[in-house]
Amino acid sequence: MTRQARVEGEPQRPSAFMISLDFELHWGMSDIVTTPEHPYVRRLLGARRAVPAMLDLFRERHIRATWATVGYLFAEDRETLKRFSPGRRPHYANPALDNYRLTIGDDEASDPLHYARSLVDLIAQTPGQEIASHTFSHYYCHEEGQTPEDFKADLAAAMAIAEHAGHRLSSLVLPRNQVDEDYLATIREVGFRCYRGNPQRAGFSRHQRDATFRRALRLLDSYVDLTGHHGTKWRDLKGDPLDIPASMFLRPRRGIPQLDALRLRRIKKAMRRAAKRGEIFHLWWHPHNFGDATDAHLRDLSSIIGYFQSLSIEYDMRSMSMGDVLMRHEQVTTAPSTT
Structure with missing residues (x-):
């Protein structure tokens, strides 16, 4: 198949397929997975096998991705965690959200x-x-009992x-996508230059009061097109820090062939539309979503990547990380005018 012209793309900025992963293990589920016997522990531990397998696939298929990592996971041992933990901490009205209360072991082993x-190092080497x-403590920006000062201390600890561990960070993903516009200045002040924003569509606004309806709408929308395809035009990227909106969440398999097929079809149709229109398609998930039925999830991911590669040939779609998108955006917006 010959490469075709993009319909609405910009020559300096082709359509992009972007992946971001929320790497958190138990820190992101501690309010739900409350005992060692909880059935979800298996998935969290399974993420440790899924991460290297995903990295192998990304390496083989030349896929770039962003791994938004909870600060705790950078630590070699408990002493390191203590040294970098901020002195100022949130006091959530819901104490189950407080990860500082957890009893943890001495080290990764x-x-x-x-x-x-070890997994952070493996990611960095790929x-x-x-x-x-993904903040230091899996910080919740929308919960009662935390303050802007607490948030700033958490982000500073995440940077430190x-x-x-040898990494300078520029991209941020907020836990549970709790983006608070009042906190954007703090994000910029600490040194982050871009973040993953929420899609501008029904089911994602925190101001919609019926949370059950929002969740149901998002779930159904993962299988059938209820709210559109959700690519982002380069010219619509804005903000400082730069808002790079999510497009879709790659939901875990249901084990129902018809539903699982619908889920992949929904994603691929949205990818094709973004490729045709010269847009950014931003897919995200958690490594622990692949922690059960790992091989089947990897086959799904391989299918998505294979579809991207066909779009790359057909429409010149590129694989990009959040940092890549930030750099492309800055190059074009700061370039001197030729007029």
Whole structure:
């Protein structure tokens, strides 16, 4: 198939297929997975097998991705965690959200649910992979009992422990996508230059009061087109820090062939539309979503990547991380005018 012209793309900025992953292990589920016997522990531990397998696939297929990593996971041991933990901490009205209350082991060997330095290093060693932040403590911006000052201390700690591990961060993904516009100045002040924003469509506004309806709409929309395709035009990227909106969440398999096929079809149709229109398609998930039925999830991911590669041939779609998109955006917006 010969490469075709993009319909509405910009020559300096072709359509992009972007992946971001929320790497959190138990830190992101501690309010739900409350005992070692909880059935979801298996998935969290399974993420430790899924991460290297995904990296192998990304390396083989030349896929670039952003790994938004909870700050705790950068630590080699409990002593390192203590050293980098901020003195100022949130006091959530819901104490189940407070990760500082957890009893953890000494290091990764004794506690693989709460440490992952070896996996962080493996990600960093894989070509095209960007290490980003998912805050230090899996911080919840929309919860009662936390303040802007608490948030700033958390982000500063996330930056510091990442630098200790040898990484300079520019991209941020907020836990549970709790983006608060009042906190954007703090994000910029600490040094982050871009973040993953929420799609501008029904089901994603925090101001919609019926949370049950929002969740149901998002779930159904993953299988059938209820709210559109959700690519982002380059010219619509805005903000400082730069808002790089999510397009779709790659939901875990249901084990129902018809539903699982619908889910992939929905994603691929949205990818094709973004490729045709010269847009950014931003797919995200958690490594632990692949922690059960890992091989089947990897086959799905391979199918998505294969479809992207066909779009790359047909429409010149490119694989990009959040950092890549940030750099492309800055190059074009700061270039001197030729007129």
